[in-house]
Amino acid sequence: MLPMLVPMLTNVIGGLVADTATNMAKEHVMDMVEKVVPPQAMAMVDQMVSADPNNPCSSMSELIGRMADPEDMEVPAMPAMPEMPNVDLTGAGPIELSCKVVIDPTTMDVSISRT
Secondary structure, rough: HHHHHHHHHHHHHHHHHHOOOOOOOOOHHHHHHHHHHHHHHHHHHHHHHHOOOOOOOOOOHHHHHHHHOOOOOOOOOOOOOOOOOOOOOOOOOOOOEEEEEEEEEOOEEEEEEEE
């Protein structure tokens, strides 16, 4: 599951900051990620981003920033999910994540909390 965590996280966050219709500044989104994800976990995510040969970034913050930049053709807005041929999910059941996302339409501030 850990190899899937970083692409899933970057796809969700990248989708938020890359979609101009949402008008969310990447700084607001990354501020919320930093509030929710413990520093030890973020260090692990940064390590995995840095070790990924498919992107030139050394941290999650840099990756999200480059994903949100429409001029940056080296980093795609939505990275490909890795193949996991040796993972058997038969009988694993659904994976459920519970969180609450609140968006202030005036300031476009985003708040993410565990439920």
